[in-house]
Structure formats: structure tokens, C-alpha cells
Amino acid sequence: MSMSAGYSMPQQMAHDGKSAETRNLRPNELSTGTTIMAIPFEGGVVMGADSRVSTGSYVANRVSDKVAQLHDRIWCCRSGSAADTQALTDYVKHYLASLAIETGRRPTVKTAAHLMRRLCYENKDRLLAGVIVGGWDPVDGGSVYNIPLGGTCIKMPFAIGGSGSTYIYGLTDSEFKENMTRDEALTLVKKAISHAMARDGSSGGIIRTVTVTEESNDREFIPGNQLPYGPAGW
Amino acid sequence: RKLFALPFIARLLLISLSSNHPKYHSKRSIHTVLEQRIIISIITIFTTPLLLLHLIMSFSLAAGGSTTRASIPGTNTANPAAPGNQRTTRPIVTGTSVIGIKYAGGVMLAADTLASYGSMAKYKNANRLVSINPKTLIGGGGEYSDFQALTTLLRKAALEDRCTADSLYEEDGSEECAREVWNYIRAVMYNRRNKMNPLWNDVVVAGFAQDKDGSTGEPFLGLVDKIGTAYGDDVLATGFGSYLALPILREKYRGDLEEGEARALLEDCMRVLFYRDCRASNRIQIAKVTKEEGVLISDPYELDTSWDSASFVTPKGEIEGDGGW
Numbered sequence: 001m002s003m004s005a006g007y008s009m010p011q012q013m014a015h016d017g018k019s020a021e022t023r024n025l026r027p028n029e030l031s032t033g034t035t036i037m038a039i040p041f042e043g044g045v046v047m048g049a050d051s052r053v054s055t056g057s058y059v060a061n062r063v064s065d066k067v068a069q070l071h072d073r074i075w076c077c078r079s080g081s082a083a084d085t086q087a088l089t090d091y092v093k094h095y096l097a098s099l100a101i102e103t104g105r106r107p108t109v110k111t112a113a114h115l116m117r118r119l120c121y122e123n124k125d126r127l128l129a130g131v132i133v134g135g136w137d138p139v140d141g142g143s144v145y146n147i148p149l150g151g152t153c154i155k156m157p158f159a160i161g162g163s164g165s166t167y168i169y170g171l172t173d174s175e176f177k178e179n180m181t182r183d184e185a186l187t188l189v190k191k192a193i194s195h196a197m198a199r200d201g202s203s204g205g206i207i208r209t210v211t212v213t214e215e216s217n218d219r220e221f222i223p224g225n226q227l228p229y230g231p232a233g234w
Numbered sequence: 235r236k237l238f239a240l241p242f243i244a245r246l247l248l249i250s251l252s253s254n255h256p257k258y259h260s261k262r263s264i265h266t267v268l269e270q271r272i273i274i275s276i277i278t279i280f281t282t283p284l285l286l287l288h289l290i291m292s293f294s295l296a297a298g299g300s301t302t303r304a305s306i307p308g309t310n311t312a313n314p315a316a317p318g319n320q321r322t323t324r325p326i327v328t329g330t331s332v333i334g335i336k337y338a339g340g341v342m343l344a345a346d347t348l349a350s351y352g353s354m355a356k357y358k359n360a361n362r363l364v365s366i367n368p369k370t371l372i373g374g375g376g377e378y379s380d381f382q383a384l385t386t387l388l389r390k391a392a393l394e395d396r397c398t399a400d401s402l403y404e405e406d407g408s409e410e411c412a413r414e415v416w417n418y419i420r421a422v423m424y425n426r427r428n429k430m431n432p433l434w435n436d437v438v439v440a441g442f443a444q445d446k447d448g449s450t451g452e453p454f455l456g457l458v459d460k461i462g463t464a465y466g467d468d469v470l471a472t473g474f475g476s477y478l479a480l481p482i483l484r485e486k487y488r489g490d491l492e493e494g495e496a497r498a499l500l501e502d503c504m505r506v507l508f509y510r511d512c513r514a515s516n517r518i519q520i521a522k523v524t525k526e527e528g529v530l531i532s533d534p535y536e537l538d539t540s541w542d543s544a545s546f547v548t549p550k551g552e553i554e555g556d557g558g559w
């Protein structure tokens with residue numbers, strides 16, 4: 001078959017017409033092409049995610065839970081390959097549980113994030129996982145760490161991730177402010193994730209959030225027909 | 235066209251080679267006058283049939299009708315795969331499923347109004363259900379620009395039909411019925427496929443077939459895909475719809491569906507597609523073709539969706555959970 005004009009040959013052959021989000025997945029591998037987000041506030045952190053799990057263009061699960069608990073007050077949002085992130089979460093949960101028993105103290109969010117980083121970094125060629133680790137601990141209060149592909153671990157004032165996050169960089173950059181209250185943070189998380197779900201084909205469904213504070217973990221669920229900004233758009 | 239020039243070029247070459255001017259004398263110049271004439275006549279004999287064939291081809295059905303009607307601007311018919319020419323290698327802006335069903339009063343189609351840019355839901359108000367003439371409706375999935383080009387081509391033909399009819403105001407049976415439009419689309423798609431430059435679309439055609447005496451006949455629903463496969467049925471769907479919606483449509487189809495039932499069935503299918511297709515939207519359009527009123531396309535509206543089943547609401551990521559989703 002002759003080559004097409006308008007594309008340079010290496011460019012054409014590199015992706016072979018496959019879409020960006022699925023070309024590194026194995027055939028039939030499930031992807032949490034996703035929107036995830038976390039914003040810390042005074043006394044805790046709000047973490048949120050959409051609920052769509054896709055295999056290519058098919059929605060394998062439209063109500064999945066991408067916000068996983070690693071310890072009492074430490075949670076992580078998962079994006080990338082569903083299998084890889086579930087396995088990582090299981091490992092980190094196990095290590096944190098052992099650590100809590102050995103030290104007799106709550107593990108810090110920093111420790112949890114660095115454990116996650118170790119796993120992601122040392123297996124970087126075998127994993128497709130981008131996570132946001134967040135939570136509350138008595139040392140730092142609410143904190144958020146972003147661990148993208150490759151295993152970088154970086155503490156952030158707020159974090160967004162997943163394929164849908166590209167659509168909300170502008171929105172979050174303009175709406176975020178330092179020292180938000182709990183309600184402001186929750187509103188922004190819901191709003192930003194709705195906007196990402198409206199534009200990203202791999203994000204959608206419902207929004208699941210958890211608000212982590214010293215006292216409690218408050219789970220919230222926003223159904224797909226009550227989103228702040230619906231997927232139908234203008 | 236280049237073949238036209240060949241005999242003349244051949245003659246010029248031979249004349250220059252055999253010139254007796256001292257400058258052009260070559261030790262290897264072997265052409266006597268007789269040999270020149272033989273060579274010229276041989277070349278002419280071989281090229282003339284090719285020229286005639288080229289002339290005939292431009293009027294034949296291989297081009298999908300007359301050349302003026304079948305050529306879509308921007309495509310070079312001479313050598314489509316040559317460097318510098320454009321051809322569709324992969325779709326860029328795409329529409330997803332279109333579904334259709336015959337019912338008691340006519341035919342109904344449904345499609346969402348989303349044109350995606352890869353995985354991005356870029357254009358949320360794109361019309362994918364279009365009327366060609368007052369009695370024919372088409373819906374297209376796949377590359378949106380190719381669908382727009384096809385629509386322009388079909389509408390141009392329909393306008394010519396109207397303007398060259400015996401009367402602008404009365405039916406004379408010369409307007410193309412849906413079955414004719416379907417067949418014409420098939421010819422265009424197959425022709426483009428043969429040139430390795432397809433219109434990257436799956437097109438659903440809805441309307442009525444025409445009886446021999448020109449009166450409107452049975453309801454018609456047909457599909458043409460990007461390589462020119464054409465078929466008709468009582469229920470049809472393209473894209474994801476063929477996997478998710480067709481089984482539902484086939485299960486619930488009856489010959490005597492009322493308009494309200496047909497519409498509810500199509501909405502149910504569009505809802506399932508919104509739940510399960512990453513490239514679908516919940517803003518849809520429904521269009522119907524009836525004998526009395528012709529084509530009617532609704533405004534886009536949003537579907538209701540359901541997310542409050544108990545197993546949906548309970549979170550799964552808690553530490554006591556099984557680590558699943």
C-alpha cells in the first residue's frame with residue numbers, strides 16, 4: 001500500500017493510526033482512561049475521580065471506583081491500566097499495614113507516596129500507571145502527591161491526572177487558590193471533573209469523591225444526571 | 235491526456251535524430267525514412283486504443299455516473315496514490331453510531347450530535363441526520379468531513395433534479411427516491427474504494443422506494459459502508475450500534491410499530507449506546523420520513539440516564555474491600 005502524502009513517514013508509522021491512549025496498552029487490556037483530582041485544604045484533602053473504565057471505545061464499567069483506600073486516612077486515585085493500578089494499590093496497602101504495626105503510628109502520606117513511587121519507578125518499563133496519593137496525617141495535615149508515568153513523585157498544591165486532565169488545566173489553573181476551605185475544594189473538584197468528563201471520551205459516568213480529615217472519611221457520589229456541568233454541553 | 239502527446243513527441247524525436255545537419259550526425263544514427271515511418275505508425279497504433287478507452291471511461295458508470303456528478307472537489311481521479319495527492323488513510327473527526335427502524339408510518343433514524351476528535355468530544359452540535367430531498371433522509375457515521383462532502387454531492391444532484399423536472403411544484407416521479415439515492419451512494423463508495431481513497435463513512439438511507447408508475451411505494455431503509463457494501467433491512471445500525479443496538483432492535487421489532495413505540499425503542503438504544511460507547515453523547519436527534527409529511531428532523535435534546543442502582547452507589551475502594559472496582 002503506497003504511503004500517504006501529508007504525513008512524514010516516521011510520524012505515520014510510529015502510531016499506525018492507533019489512538020494515543022490505547023497504543024501502549026496490550027490488546028484487550030482495560031484502561032482507566034480517566035480524570036482524577038485531589039485538592040488539600042486546612043485539615044484534610046478532597047480526592048475525586050470519574051467512573052469510566054474502557055477497553056478501546058467500549059465502556060467496560062461505567063460506575064467503577066477509582067478512589068482506593070491505602071490506609072485509614074490515606075487514599076489514592078488511580079489512572080492508567082486498571083490491572084496495574086489495582087496491583088500497585090494492593091502492594092502499598094499491604095506495606096502500609098505492616099508499617100503501621102511495626103511503628104505503632106499512623107503512616108504519613110509522604111511515606112505512602114514514596115512507597116508507591118518505589119514500585120512505579122523500579123518497574124517503570126512494565127507499568128502504565130499514574131496515581132495521585134493524598135490523605136491526612138498528624139505531621140503534615142492534608143497533602144497531595146502526584147506520581148505520573150515513570151515514577152516521579154512530586155508534592156503539589158493540587159493535582160490532576162488521567163487522560164481527561166488535559167482538558168481542565170486551564171480551568172483548574174484559573175479557579176484554584178491557596179488555602180481553600182473544605183467546601184470550596186469539594187466544589188472545585190466536582191466542577192473540574194464534570195468539565196473533563198464532558199470533553200474526554202475516556203472519562204464519564206459518575207463522580208466519586210472522598211473528603212479525608214482527622215475525624216472521618218466522607219464518601220460522596222454524584223450521579224451522571226446531576227453533574228454540575230453535563231456531558232451534552234452547549 | 236499525456237497519451238495524446240505521445241505520437242507527436244515520437245515524431246519530433248525521430249525528426250531530430252535523423253536530421254542531416256552536421257551537428258547532429260551520430261555514428262549510430264540508423265533511421266532511414268522508411269524505418270521512421272514504421273516506428274511512428276507502430277506508436278500511433280498502440281496509443282490510439284488507449285486514448286479511445288480513456289474517452290469512453292469518462293462517460294461510463296465506472297465513475298459512478300457522469301463525471302460532472304461523481305467528482306467530489308479535491309480528489310484527483312488520475313492518480314490518487316501519487317505523492318502530493320491527498321487520500322483518507324484514517325478518520326480524524328468522527329461520528330459514532332446511527333440507528334434506524336421501519337415502523338407503521340414510515341422510517342425513523344436516530345443519531346447523537348457528537349463529532350469526536352479522536353477521544354475528545356470536540357463538536358457537540360454536529361448534524362449527522364440530513365435530508366437529501368423532501369422524501370429522503372441519510373445518517374452518517376465515520377469521518378465527518380467525508381459525510382459533509384457526500385451530503386453536498388447528493389444535495390447538488392437533488393437540486394439539479396428539482397430544477398430540471400417538468401414542474402417545480404408538482405410531483406412528476408422524477409425525483410430520486412430513497413432506493414435510488416442508496417444505490418447511487420453505493421456506486422460512489424465502491425468507486426472511491428477502488429481508487430484506494432474511500433469516503434470513510436457508514437451511511438444509512440431512509441425513505442420510500444418508488445413503484446414503477448412513479449408513486450411512492452414501500453418504506454425503505456438501507457445501509458452503505460465505506461467499501462461499498464450495500465444492504466437493506468427492517469432495522470439497521472452502524473458502528474457500535476451494530477453490536478449493542480441491533481440485538482435490542484431485532485428483539486423488539488414488529489411490523490406494526492406505532493411512531494411513539496418506535497421512538498421509545500430508538501431512545502432506549504441510544505441510551506445504551508451512551509452508557510457503553512466512549513464516543514457517544516446523550517444529546518440526540520431523531521428523524522422520521524413519512525408519506526404525508528416527508529422528512530422531519532427533530533431538534534437535538536438530552537436523554538435521561540439512570541445511575542442510582544444500589545450497586546452503583548456503594549463504593550468499592552474501601553480498605554475492607556476486595557481491591558476490585
